[in-house]
Each structure stands twice: as C-alpha cells, then as structure tokens.
Amino acid sequence: MKRLKVSNNVIRRLPRYLRKLDELTENGVSRISSFELGHQLGLTPSQIRQDFSCFGEFGQQGYGYNVVALRQQIAMILGMDRGFKAILIGVGNIGRALMENFCFNDWGFELAAAFDIKPALIGTEYKGVPIYGIDELESYLAEHQISVAVLTVPKTVAINVTETLTGNGIDAIWNFTNVELTEPNSSTIVENVHFSDSLLALSYYVSERRDEEAAKAARAEK
Amino acid sequence: MKRLKVSNNVIRRLPRYLRKLDELTENGVSRISSFELGHQLGLTPSQIRQDFSCFGEFGQQGYGYNVVALRQQIAMILGMDRGFKAILIGVGNIGRALMENFCFNDWGFELAAAFDIKPALIGTEYKGVPIYGIDELESYLAEHQISVAVLTVPKTVAINVTETLTGNGIDAIWNFTNVELTEPNSSTIVENVHFSDSLLALSYYVSERRDEEAAKAARAEK
DNA sequence: TAGATTGTTAATCGATTAACAATC
C-alpha cells in the first residue's frame, strides 16, 4: 500500500498525458502503445512506462494501453474524483477571466464562492458563483470544507490574504499574483502561476536563437 | 565566446532570481551572499553559484553579489534589453485580462498590436494597443518585425492561426490555449501556459496530503 | 504459435551538492 515518493517531474507529466489521452479519445483512438504515445509527446517509451509504473500496471503486453481506462486511472491519481472545493479571492480581471473561461468542473473542482472587497460586487453572482465580502472569508472557511484558494488579488494585499487563508485550514493556494508565496515555514501547498517567469524563459530562448543566427550570418560573410 | 548549452532547469530559475532581486532592491538590500539568497529561495548556495557560473562571474569573494548589478546581468541574459515586439491574437477574456493586467514593458516586451475576428473590435484600441482584423495578420507580419505571438484564441481556431504565424516569420508563440502546440516538426519556439496542468499538479499534492493524514488517523485509532 | 509490447532491472547520463583553493 505504501508508495515510494513520486518525483515532481513525473507528477508534472501526468496532466500532459491526460490531455493527450483526451485528444486521442476525441479522435476515436482506443488503444495506444508507449512507443506511439511517446512519439506524440516527444518522450521516450521507456520514460512513459517508468512513469506509469510508479502507480501500478495499466497496460497489457503485446497490446499497449486502453486509452479510456488509462485516462481514468490518471484522473484518479491526480485526485480529479475527490470533489475538491475551491474559492476565488479577488474578482478583478484575472479573477473574472478564470471564472468565465476556466472550467473548474472539467478538472474535478467545484468553485464554491468568490470574495472581493468592492461593495458593488458583494452579494452578487458571477457565472453562477456567489460573491462575498472579504471580511466574511474567515467565517465562510469555518463553515465550509474548502481545499484550494485561487489567489487573484492585487500584489499589495496578497500576503495579508494568504495569512487568513493558511490560518483557517486551507490546504493549498493557487497563486496568480506575482508575489513569491513559497515561505520556508508554512505547510500550505502553493502552486505558482507566474506569467512573467514563463514569458522570460521564452525571451531567453528567442534571444539564444537570434544570437545563433547572427553568429551564422557573421561566419557566412567571411 | 561560445557558451555551453545551459540546461532548461537553470533557465527556469533565472526569472525567480530576477523577482527576488527586485524584491530585495525594494526592501533596500544592496548586497547578498549565495547562502542568504539560497535560503530565501529554498535552494542551496552551491546551486546558485553553479547557475550564475554558466554565464560569467558576477560576485566578489568575501562580499557576495551586488543586488542591482546582478539583477541587471540576469535581465540581459534573459533578453529583456532587446526590445522584442509581441502581438496578441484573440481579444477575448484572457486576451483582455493580459492586456489590462500584464505589464509587457516591465519584462522588456512591447505589445505592438492585437488581432481579432469580431467586427465590433476591429479598428478600435484597447489599453493603447490597436486591434486589427485577423485577415490583416499576414500583411502586418510582413511589414513589422515581430518576435512573439501571444495566443489567446478559442481552442477551435488555434491550429489554424498557428500555421499563419509560423508561416510568416514569428519566432515564438506564448500559448494560452489548451491545445498542445509542440509539434515535433516545427522550429517555432513554444511556451505553454496550461492552467489545467498547474491546477492538476496542485490537486495531486492535496490528494497526497489528505491520504497521509487519513493514514495517520487510521494508525492512531488502533 | 509468432509478434508485439509491457513492467522492471541495470546502465547511463545529467543535475545537484560538497569541498576547497583563490582572493576580496
């Protein structure tokens, strides 16, 4: 029953497998080998089999993997069947964009409530989700079993709100602010979505390519 | 002059260093050792010195690193001083949220234009950025030197738009759609922002913790 | 049965950590 700790690298690949399997299902593919799956994802067949073997035996020799069954296993591993509840803090632009476009249900989450400080928003609903005042947050958390807080507040209040969240039984924070919340002391799980980090990595690779091209051109001129 | 290829892991840490250094500057800290920087970021001093040494010698024995100077070096490594231009495709909720909230300039980018298919938007401006029709995209790319396309279109048209982009000299795509664009054939740089992958990783870690707690409780009961 | 493909063990490769001489 006791499973060896699975490395973060493996965990980060699981959602990609899930998306690919969904895509295969959509296209009517019902079985796939580690060779073909690896090819489509840019991974080696070995790695794929190693990854899966962290959690059990999902394939069949000589056949491969059943796409639907494998998808379901991975969904379970990721906890998509647990009905985790989430709340969203900060109904600004990013908050609204998430409420409108991101389908929490598709990934096994229920967005139960949102919180903001703006009086005009409090008491209203947005996309079927009730919006409460930020001062009601503490009592709300006491009365409801909430796992995840989606943090979409302005930078300036992020630390403050985080303290309220961690102090009142939130398991994890999905952090969209630019603030680094990963404190060494806290036991709260933090998942950062730092747009800027992503863009800067892109920027590096574009720069690198430009330099390579420039070097090539310089060599050609001589 | 020729630098050994730097690993992706190192590149992904650079933006974190940058943010931390900005925070230190804000707090009036002007010098820092690899020991202290590592402590604040949850990394070993060794790793930090190794990372920097991929790009040069930025510290001083017995002193540490000058926060402002180091920040500037990292910014250059990431290409933040190159004035890369970007365009945004798809002025929906996510697109608008980015245009409103994400400060491209802060990270060295200029958002030069946006494109959409909706007639009501075409010809207007949003946050100072002109919006053109999607049919003008090809001629626009021919006339302007654009490095990066921010892809915030609906899933259904993502592939189509991508082909236009890659076929007309775009270096990189910052992909906010749920579609996996990393084609094995294309040479375009793709940086994916998959919200769902991030949330599912979070979901896994919450599940794991819940299981641990349940196991603990079960043991205590015996 | 023969061919295909798994799950797993062993080998390789790469990334992180430790150690230390150099030097501010």
Add this chain to the structure above:
DNA sequence: TAGATTGTTAATCGATTAACAATC
C-alpha cells in the same frame, strides 16, 4: 591580516534511457 565568500572541480545523487525476460 583574518574572515567571508566566491568560482570551480570532484563526488554524489537522482532521473532518464536501454535492455530483456515475461506474457498477452
């Protein structure tokens, strides 16, 4: 000068890849 801390080389650790017996 003495203490601190770098940059770098060597040692360790972990992740990926290769190989292959098991078996559908």
